[in-house]
Amino acid sequence: MRIVSDTDLPDLADVEARVRAAIHRRDSSGLRLLGHGEVSIVLGWPTDEPVHALKRVPPFRTAALAQQYIDACEQNFAVLRAAEVQLWPTSLHTVVRDDGRVVVYHRQPVADPVQIGSNVLRAAEPADSHPLLDVIVASVVRVVTPTVGFDVQVANWLWDGTTAQQLDFTSPFLMTPARDDLLFDTSGFLQEYPAVLRPLLRRELTTLIRRLTTAEGAIGDMISNLHKEGLHQWVDPAIRAARNVAGVSVDKATAIKMYEDDKKLMPVALKLKKVQRAWLVRTGRTYDSLLPDRTTYE
Ligand SMILES: Nc1ncnc2c1ncn2[C@@H]1O[C@H](COP(=O)(O)OP(=O)(O)OP(=O)(O)O)[C@@H](O)[C@H]1O
Ligand SMILES: [Mg+2]
Incomplete structure (x- = not known):
């Protein structure tokens, strides 16, 4: 990793104060958003001419829990x-x-933005293959193990024409040896949802992460996300790359089913976060995350 000198760094206490003010107003219009996924919002900083992309992870209750997360990263x-x-x-x-x-x-x-994988494929002429897809599927088989998951959706990569770089590290998918949990405390993430649902969501999360620990699952998830991005023309090339480059067979129908399930689930998940936010605010407490207006599925 590049070591950033302190003088390069924005004043994060100031960033946090501005984010909290936006959370309080339930309005991010004073901030500059560079993008968002299902977990984090990506802030451009400084707002008028961003040089930093900042991804805020939901707050940890203690320094020890934050350190556990940093160690996992x-x-x-x-x-x-x-x-x-x-x-x-x-x-x-x-x-x-x-x-x-x-x-x-x-x-x-x-x-x-032109180099974000989803934009690269959107701009490319339809073809039987794309080198970015080849690099992605080849990297999956080198990374995944029963306790290491990898989220390789194309929006998590930058492609400069020859090299692919991964850019999404906010959720390190490293599991315990028993494969029943992540190596860090996820309650900060789950805190965003109503309490009654958290046990169920924790099980769902574990299932999702286990999916990302197999090459079939991780590549299937990437293909399901191609549907989400409207990049249907790249589904067959991705399935072909999986077979030819990585020796992994992915079923087209399963990827479509995954997409359809996520498309139903994600907007519900965001609504639940908004319900939790309304409840906390009504009972005089604060919600601690900045939510996007809509999910990447709408
Ligand atoms: N450094 C960056 N510069 C510009 N845009 C970025 C940068 N990092 C991320 N983005 C944009 O924001 C989107 C979401 O970022 P990222 O994938 O890191 O978060 P996420 O998907 O919410 O994370 P998670 O996997 O934890 O859900 C990216 O697909 C990309 O469009
Ligand atoms: Mg992402």
Whole structure:
């Protein structure tokens, strides 16, 4: 990872204060959003001319839990590097808030949107294959193990014409040896949902992560996301790349079913977060995440 000198870094206490104000107003219009996935919102900083891309992870209750998350991220970087995956330069930073909670930010240089994998495929002429898809499927088989998952959807990669770099590190999918949980405490993520649903969601999350620990599952998930992005013309080339480059067979119908399930689930999940937010606000407490207006499925 590139070491960012302190003078390069934005004042994260100031960033956190601005994010909290936006959360409080339930309005992110004063911030510059570079993108969002299903988990994090990516902030451009400074707002008027961004040089940093900042990804805020839901706050941890204690410094020890934040450290556990950071350790899992560092281990994930090491696993990916050992598997010869190219990584977009990323550093992790913490802000200790007055209320004792610890917020972790991932800091990256701002990427050229033209190079984001989904935009690359959208702009490319239809073809039987694409080198980005070949690199992705080849990297999956080098990374996944029963305890290491990999989220390889095309929007998580940058492609400069010759090299693919992974840019999404906010959820390190490293599991315990028993494969029943992640290596870090996910309650901050689950805190965004109504309490009654958390046990169910925790089970769903475990199922999803187990899916990402097999090459078939991780590539199937990537293909299901091609449908989400409207990149249907790249589904057959991706299935072909999986077979020819990685020796993995992915069933087209299963990928469509995954997409249809996610398309139903994700907007419900976001609505549930909004319900939880309304409930906390009504009972005089604060919700601690900035939510997008809609999911990437709408
Ligand atoms: N460094 C960056 N510069 C510009 N845009 C970025 C950068 N990082 C991410 N983005 C944009 O934001 C989107 C979401 O980012 P990312 O994949 O890291 O988060 P996420 O999908 O919410 O993470 P998670 O896998 O934890 O759900 C990316 O697909 C991309 O379009
Ligand atoms: Mg992502």
